[in-house]
Amino acid sequence: xxxxxxxxxxxxxxLTTGGTIDKTYFDALSQYQIGESVVQRLLEVGRVTxxxxxxxxxxxxxxDLTPADREILRATVAELATTRVVITHGxxxxxxxxxxLAGVGxxxxxxxxxxxxxxxxxxxxxxxxxMAFATVQxxxxxxxxxxxxxxxxxxxxxxxxxxxxFVPLT
Amino acid sequence: xxxxxxxxxxxxxxLTTGGTIDKTYFDALSQYQIGESVVQRLLEVGRVTxxxxxxxxxxxxxxDLTPADREILRATVAELATTRVVITHGxxxxxxxxxxLAGVGxxxxxxxxxxxxxxxxxxxxxxxxxMAFATVQxxxxxxxxxxxxxxxxxxxxxxxxxxxxFVPLT
Amino acid sequence: xxxxxxxxxxxxxxLTTGGTIDKTYFDALSQYQIGESVVQRLLEVGRVTxxxxxxxxxxxxxxDLTPADREILRATVAELATTRVVITHGxxxxxxxxxxLAGVGxxxxxxxxxxxxxxxxxxxxxxxxxMAFATVQxxxxxxxxxxxxxxxxxxxxxxxxxxxxFVPLT
Amino acid sequence: xxxxxxxxxxxxxxLTTGGTIDKTYFDALSQYQIGESVVQRLLEVGRVTxxxxxxxxxxxxxxDLTPADREILRATVAELATTRVVITHGxxxxxxxxxxLAGVGxxxxxxxxxxxxxxxxxxxxxxxxxMAFATVQxxxxxxxxxxxxxxxxxxxxxxxxxxxxFVPLT
Numbered sequence: 001x002x003x004x005x006x007x008x009x010x011x012x013x014x015l016t017t018g019g020t021i022d023k024t025y026f027d028a029l030s031q032y033q034i035g036e037s038v039v040q041r042l043l044e045v046g047r048v049t050x051x052x053x054x055x056x057x058x059x060x061x062x063x064d065l066t067p068a069d070r071e072i073l074r075a076t077v078a079e080l081a082t083t084r085v086v087i088t089h090g091x092x093x094x095x096x097x098x099x100x101l102a103g104v105g106x107x108x109x110x111x112x113x114x115x116x117x118x119x120x121x122x123x124x125x126x127x128x129x130x131m132a133f134a135t136v137q138x139x140x141x142x143x144x145x146x147x148x149x150x151x152x153x154x155x156x157x158x159x160x161x162x163x164x165x166f167v168p169l170t
Numbered sequence: 171x172x173x174x175x176x177x178x179x180x181x182x183x184x185l186t187t188g189g190t191i192d193k194t195y196f197d198a199l200s201q202y203q204i205g206e207s208v209v210q211r212l213l214e215v216g217r218v219t220x221x222x223x224x225x226x227x228x229x230x231x232x233x234d235l236t237p238a239d240r241e242i243l244r245a246t247v248a249e250l251a252t253t254r255v256v257i258t259h260g261x262x263x264x265x266x267x268x269x270x271l272a273g274v275g276x277x278x279x280x281x282x283x284x285x286x287x288x289x290x291x292x293x294x295x296x297x298x299x300x301m302a303f304a305t306v307q308x309x310x311x312x313x314x315x316x317x318x319x320x321x322x323x324x325x326x327x328x329x330x331x332x333x334x335x336f337v338p339l340t
Numbered sequence: 341x342x343x344x345x346x347x348x349x350x351x352x353x354x355l356t357t358g359g360t361i362d363k364t365y366f367d368a369l370s371q372y373q374i375g376e377s378v379v380q381r382l383l384e385v386g387r388v389t390x391x392x393x394x395x396x397x398x399x400x401x402x403x404d405l406t407p408a409d410r411e412i413l414r415a416t417v418a419e420l421a422t423t424r425v426v427i428t429h430g431x432x433x434x435x436x437x438x439x440x441l442a443g444v445g446x447x448x449x450x451x452x453x454x455x456x457x458x459x460x461x462x463x464x465x466x467x468x469x470x471m472a473f474a475t476v477q478x479x480x481x482x483x484x485x486x487x488x489x490x491x492x493x494x495x496x497x498x499x500x501x502x503x504x505x506f507v508p509l510t
Numbered sequence: 511x512x513x514x515x516x517x518x519x520x521x522x523x524x525l526t527t528g529g530t531i532d533k534t535y536f537d538a539l540s541q542y543q544i545g546e547s548v549v550q551r552l553l554e555v556g557r558v559t560x561x562x563x564x565x566x567x568x569x570x571x572x573x574d575l576t577p578a579d580r581e582i583l584r585a586t587v588a589e590l591a592t593t594r595v596v597i598t599h600g601x602x603x604x605x606x607x608x609x610x611l612a613g614v615g616x617x618x619x620x621x622x623x624x625x626x627x628x629x630x631x632x633x634x635x636x637x638x639x640x641m642a643f644a645t646v647q648x649x650x651x652x653x654x655x656x657x658x659x660x661x662x663x664x665x666x667x668x669x670x671x672x673x674x675x676f677v678p679l680t
Contacts, residue, residue, distance in 0.1 A: 020365070020367065020370070023365070023372075025360070025363070025372070025456055025457055025460070027360065027431070027455045027456070027501075027504050028501055028502060028504060030360070030401065030403065030432060031372070032363075032365070032371070032372045042297065043297075043319065045292045045293070045294060045297070046294045046296075046297030046298070046319055047285055047286075047294040047297075047317075047318055047319065047334075047335065048297070048318065048319025048320075049318045049319055049320065049335050049336075049337075050318070050319040050320040052319075061370065063370065091367070092370060115217055115367045116217075116365055116367070117365055119460050119461065119462070120365070120459045120460060120461065121291070121459060121460065121461040121631055122215045122459070123215070124215060124216045124217040126216075126296035126297045126300065127212065127213075127215070127216030127217075127218070127296045127297070127299060127300035127303075128216070128300060129297060129300065130296065130297035130298060130299065130300025130301040130303075130304070130316075131300040131301065131303055131304035132300075132304075133297075133300075133301055133319055134300070134301035134302075134304035134305045134316055134321050135304045135308065137320070137321045138305065138308060138309055138321050139308055146300075146304055147217075148217055148218065148219045148220070149213065149216055149217065149218025149219055149220040149222075149303055150218075150219065150220040150307070151304050151307045151308050161367075161368055162368060164217075164367050164368060165217065165219050166219075167219075190535070190537065190540070193535070193542075195530070195533070195542070195626055195627055195630070197530065197601070197625045197626070197671075197674050198671055198672060198674060200530070200571065200573065200602060201542070202533075202535070202541070202542045231540065233540065261537070262540060285537045286535055286537070287535055289630045289631060289632070290535070290629050290630060290631065291461055291629065291630065291631040292629070331537075331538055332538060334537050334538060382637065383637075383659065385632045385633070385634060385637070386634045386636075386637030386638070386659055387625055387626075387634040387637075387657075387658055387659065387674075387675065388637070388658065388659025388660075389658045389659055389660065389675050389676075389677075390658070390659040390660040392659075455557055456557075461631070462555045463555070464555060464556045464557040466556075466636035466637045466640065467552065467553075467555070467556030467557075467558070467636045467637070467639060467640035467643075468556070468640060469637060469640065470636065470637035470638060470639065470640025470641040470643075470644070470656075471640040471641065471643055471644035472644075473637075473640075473641055473659055474640070474641035474642075474644035474645045474656055474661050475644045475648065477660070477661045478645065478648060478649055478661050479648055486640075486644055487557075488557055488558065488559045488560070489553065489556055489557065489558025489559055489560040489562075489643055490558075490559065490560040490647070491644050491647045491648050504557075505557065505559050507559075
């Protein structure tokens, strides 16, 4: 892993799927929709030099994701050459998609997103993506979620929608 | 560790020491100086609910840190009850201070900072702090640096000042 | 007017009515709605020391404004002691409301708003509100609109919704 | 003027001279200096469609401006074909430069700047530039300053440096 300076650094692939993190405002429609992903911009502002590649897998509100969407996402991840995968995803069904990704093989997969759109001047997007980038580099293979300032195993977390935060499953 | 939902969550202590991350502009002086730490604000915007506590240890440009400052910092960390410590620090001598903190005991210590002040609309501060928060939760005891989108062991990294990035020691 | 340093400075009253400028994101609903007005915040960031007072008149998308709403707004403005009134308003029917305010008396009334929510890091809100604050201080009595970097007389402008800009009536 | 929809719209020329508004941070030097002007960016974010042109006249802290600099600036403004000129300028000697520009002819000249760098997420730059854009469109020929939320005649204002604001001359 990257903690060993002499090992080659495996690239991080970031799959974007939509969700609040990428919501933007279209004046001509007077409404918010999911726009082009802001992940590229966030990684530039974060001055990231660790090798990465961004792939748009989907562009949906996570409440609209279908079982077929999740299967495609699973297949996409399984076929990636790298062992380190970050997935940006809407928060409402993030844990559901994470469950489908379990057992995809010897990979470290980290889901993250935002409770507030990244285009807002006050958004949790950059912090959450930073957590995901660190986790994907140093956590053992498995599926994780980085939200609410915390690294969770994906099978031990749920979103508390009223409170607007991710909490441990008890 | 937090990846085990049934274990108690040890609080994160964030020690602030100054550096570019906290630089602000004082119009009455027509110059930039290190102001009150922005870490509290960054963690609020990041919607962090993991338990944390912020302690201002120093408020200096890292080029002005003395051996005495570093010893005080070391003693402060050694006395903390928690095993998880994040230290925000100027980037120019971050690796030097990190070396002094090595062997402080059974703690995970993560240094981070910013190449661009957090008060800028485009700053790496939130991303870097997010990386530090994830690393401190899941890395084994030791001293780390999270900069340039990467988690480094503190003894295997240097700042390339001309390039404006942290790179592995070779 | 304020250009005469020896004259008393009449206070500016800012009436907020809602619109895109005040749109925020409610995660628990997964949708955008009009939140508490950001005008106070914008004037603080703008370091405004000219005397002003903010009054929330309405909190609506401008497409939902009724003739009754507009009459109430007209009466509210007519009763104000000051001669200088800024009104933040949704852009879709801004010109329609402005028409109702015509002839309200010896006041300078300036409508403004935003094509992109003020909570976005890239929004025209601060610039537009700055234009409104200048116009209300120096323009003769009448009704104006400050959008798209331009000061318009309210009866000589329309919104070109496809182009996302305000243009002179020809 | 633009308030008459049937008159041609004279373009606004924005002369940039440096000052706090354009201050940026250079990590390799660990200091702040005046960088490339942010005016173009501010006008894009402001969705300005009024015709404008930006000219970099100087790139200095306003405390470093010399009488020769001011004469060059005066000559530059005098030679402009347009009657509408906005000048971004450091705040410490803004009134001094404005005095040199008095009587430059039949032009509306508006000075503005910022107490906090435009690159900060909380800066008065966008608001102040919006005030300048409105003032230059509708004020009669003369020299003005738009700072602290107010339109001043340039000969009736001073900067109160301790208070960090522009106040009327009494």
